[in-house]
Amino acid sequence: SPADINYEETMSTLRYADRAKQIKTKAQINESQTDKILRELQSENERLRAMLGGQMPLSPGATSMSPDEAAALRRQIEEEVRAQLLANEFQQALYDPSMQQQKADMVKRTMESAITANTDRAKRLRTTPRLTNVNEDPQCSGVVVHFLEAGDSVVGSGKGVGAAPDIVLNGLSIEKKHAILSNKKSVVSIAPGCQGAAILVNGKPVVGVVQLKHMDRILFGTNHLYVYRDPRFDQGKDGTTVEWAQAQREIAAAKGYDEAAKRNLHINDDNQEAILQLLPMVAEANSISDSLDLKRHFELAVLAGPVAGLADGESKVMVKMKNLTNGNKWMLTRERFIAGRFQLQAMYQRANSTIDPASESVAEAYEDPFKMDAEDIIIGTATVFMKSLAYGIEYEDTLKIVDYKGRGEGELAIALLPCDNDGIPYGPGAPYVENPADLLGKPYNFKLAILAASIRQKKYAAGVSVGYVHRYLHQGAEVRTKTIRGSLNPEFNEFHLFQCPSLAREQLDWFQNSSVTFIMYGRQTDEALDERFAKLDTRQLRDMQLAPPNLPSTTYALHRNAAEIALLMKRLKFALEKENQLRHILKDGASQPAATMQAAMALLGEADAVLPELPPNNALPPGGEDPQGSKACVIS
Numbered sequence: 001s002p003a004d005i006n007y008e009e010t011m012s013t014l015r016y017a018d019r020a021k022q023i024k025t026k027a028q029i030n031e032s033q034t035d036k037i038l039r040e041l042q043s044e045n046e047r048l049r050a051m052l053g054g055q056m057p058l059s060p061g062a063t064s065m066s067p068d069e070a071a072a073l074r075r076q077i078e079e080e081v082r083a084q085l086l087a088n089e090f091q092q093a094l095y096d097p098s099m100q101q102q103k104a105d106m107v108k109r110t111m112e113s114a115i116t117a118n119t120d121r122a123k124r125l126r127t128t129p130r131l132t133n134v135n136e137d138p139q140c141s142g143v144v145v146h147f148l149e150a151g152d153s154v155v156g157s158g159k160g161v162g163a164a165p166d167i168v169l170n171g172l173s174i175e176k177k178h179a180i181l182s183n184k185k186s187v188v189s190i191a192p193g194c195q196g197a198a199i200l201v202n203g204k205p206v207v208g209v210v211q212l213k214h215m216d217r218i219l220f221g222t223n224h225l226y227v228y229r230d231p232r233f234d235q236g237k238d239g240t241t242v243e244w245a246q247a248q249r250e251i252a253a254a255k256g257y258d259e260a261a262k263r264n265l266h267i268n269d270d271n272q273e274a275i276l277q278l279l280p281m282v283a284e285a286n287s288i289s290d291s292l293d294l295k296r297h298f299e300l301a302v303l304a305g306p307v308a309g310l311a312d313g314e315s316k317v318m319v320k321m322k323n324l325t326n327g328n329k330w331m332l333t334r335e336r337f338i339a340g341r342f343q344l345q346a347m348y349q350r351a352n353s354t355i356d357p358a359s360e361s362v363a364e365a366y367e368d369p370f371k372m373d374a375e376d377i378i379i380g381t382a383t384v385f386m387k388s389l390a391y392g393i394e395y396e397d398t399l400k401i402v403d404y405k406g407r408g409e410g411e412l413a414i415a416l417l418p419c420d421n422d423g424i425p426y427g428p429g430a431p432y433v434e435n436p437a438d439l440l441g442k443p444y445n446f447k448l449a450i451l452a453a454s455i456r457q458k459k460y461a462a463g464v465s466v467g468y469v470h471r472y473l474h475q476g477a478e479v480r481t482k483t484i485r486g487s488l489n490p491e492f493n494e495f496h497l498f499q500c501p502s503l504a505r506e507q508l509d510w511f512q513n514s515s516v517t518f519i520m521y522g523r524q525t526d527e528a529l530d531e532r533f534a535k536l537d538t539r540q541l542r543d544m545q546l547a548p549p550n551l552p553s554t555t556y557a558l559h560r561n562a563a564e565i566a567l568l569m570k571r572l573k574f575a576l577e578k579e580n581q582l583r584h585i586l587k588d589g590a591s592q593p594a595a596t597m598q599a600a601m602a603l604l605g606e607a608d609a610v611l612p613e614l615p616p617n618n619a620l621p622p623g624g625e626d627p628q629g630s631k632a633c634v635i636s
Contacts, residue, residue, distance in 0.1 A: 093525035173221035203254030324541035343369035390436040415449040463523030
């Protein structure tokens with residue numbers, strides 16, 4: 001009641017109503033434990049039958065699997081589901097008294113058949129050589145197993161007419177008859193099934209018959225990686241112990257990126273990771289280019305040190321792309337290449353679909369994702385060391401121009417000329433500096449001369465120029481010469497004057513220990529190299545144009561050593577001239593005052609002090625000439 005006298009009774013009623021509202025009831029089936037087990041088994045069987053009626057679901061990590069690996073994994077999951085379904089039905093038969101005894105017997109026989117099949121597989125694992133797949137996702141490795149029975153087993157794509165291969169692999173670079181595996185008395189060998197079939201064993205190309213050993217890594221095409229397992233050595237164990245990254249490192253080492261290359265190219269952990277990531281991508285891009293005849297070739301490039309225009313000890317990983325019809329080249333960053341690779345994959349999938357070839361979508365599919373305008377490219381670099389300036393000595397040389405692989409692309413003539421404030425070189429009569437520290441705090445001027453060049457490849461006659469950059473020169477901005485067209489032997493004759501009002505210790509250290517790298521640029525055009533190339537496909541053009549790969553190792557060190565030898569030869573020349581002059585004075589010493597004789601002896605001692613720094617026996621470098629000429633410093 002709302003009356004005041006009934007306040008306590010009203011509040012008590014409301015509290016009871018609130019508690020009653022919060023009470024939740026849950027219905028429970030009144031069933032025995034046996035009925036509950038039967039109901040759960042029936043529900044589980046319905047779920048398993050639904051899985052068998054549809055497509056087997058895969059884990060999110062299986063996206064990197066090949067179609068064969070995905071199909072094998074689905075088959076494995078399906079076998080597990082069927083086995084679980086049979087086990088559930090057998091258990092259901094034990095609890096359900098209404099189930100006929102015949103059905104229980106049938107389920108039992110089916111389970112025994114499955115056990116027998118597993119027993120047969122286990123027996124084959126103990127007795128038959130096999131190939132086991134290796135996938136980038138560790139959970140997907142060891143899923144696909146191909147048993148190699150006695151005799152020959154053909155590996156191929158299964159496309160086209162003729163008998164189907166024993167082991168079917170689909171994808172890029174897989175030929176109709178790709179490889180032949182021969183099992184003769186448990187000794188297995190592999191050989192190419194056709195010319196040009198891409199097969200690697202332990203990272204090395206297979207060109208003939210190769211006998212396989214236990215745990216050998218075999219790569220078919222670009223991405224079908226398997227491990228050969230010999231049952232005599234693994235006691236019938238299934239699966240694989242080889243990781244994807246381990247196999248990729250092996251392939252990289254076979255291509256030249258081994259431990260020695262890591263030291264010479266200053267490859268750090270980040271660069272090593274980029275190499276392992278890009279190697280299979282580059283192989284895939286080349287396979288797509290072959291398949292669609294795009295006339296493009298991709299190659300992994302590690303640019304290292306001053307030879308590549310970088311600081312000493314630095315390196316970066318890029319992808320070099322070459323147009324095989326006109327020889328134009330581009331250096332692509334990793335990000336740019338990966339973005340274009342995704343477009344290549346989409347183009348390949350659309351080109352191999354059932355779309356009408358005359359439709360507009362296919363025309364779009366063949367649009368080149370790497371189409372780029374011709375641009376200036378770095379032909380190569382040449383390095384000059386500045387140490388001669390620390391002794392006031394002129395330095396002229398013809399440097400070898402090398403590309404990022406250390407291959408010779410031409411020559412560049414340069415000069416370092418100490419000069420006065422007006423930029424006039426001192427010439428042969430320049431004062432010789434015996435102790436570089438004497439230059440500290442004094443004005444110092446020199447000219448850097450870019451004289452001429454000689455380029456080997458005719459296509460760069462469209463235009464060549466030279467650039468250089470250093471933080472002490474032009475405030476670190478790049479300086480470029482004029483572009484000379486129509487000549488493979490351009491004459492630049494450009495002189496750049498550098499003046500230092502007071503030479504500091506940092507600048508003197510730069511003279512003694514550092515260098516300047518000249519970058520030779522070449523202008524590219526879209527003109528075809530030869531009309532006959534238009535009749536060749538991508539693979540033929542690649543085989544004809546590309547040279548065997550090689551990697552830079554000691555080019556920078558050779559330049560440094562050559563410059564050091566040239567400087568020592570010139571210092572030897574100055575010391576010998578001073579020694580001859582002073583010995584003439586000593587020869588006539590009988591008629592000279594005692595003070596003059598003592599001064600001459602002191603100067604002679606200074607000249608002799610230079611000689612211990614020279615090469616043993618004052619020998620010239622092999623093939624060298626007199627230090628007055630420039631050819632003594634040419635690296636042949």
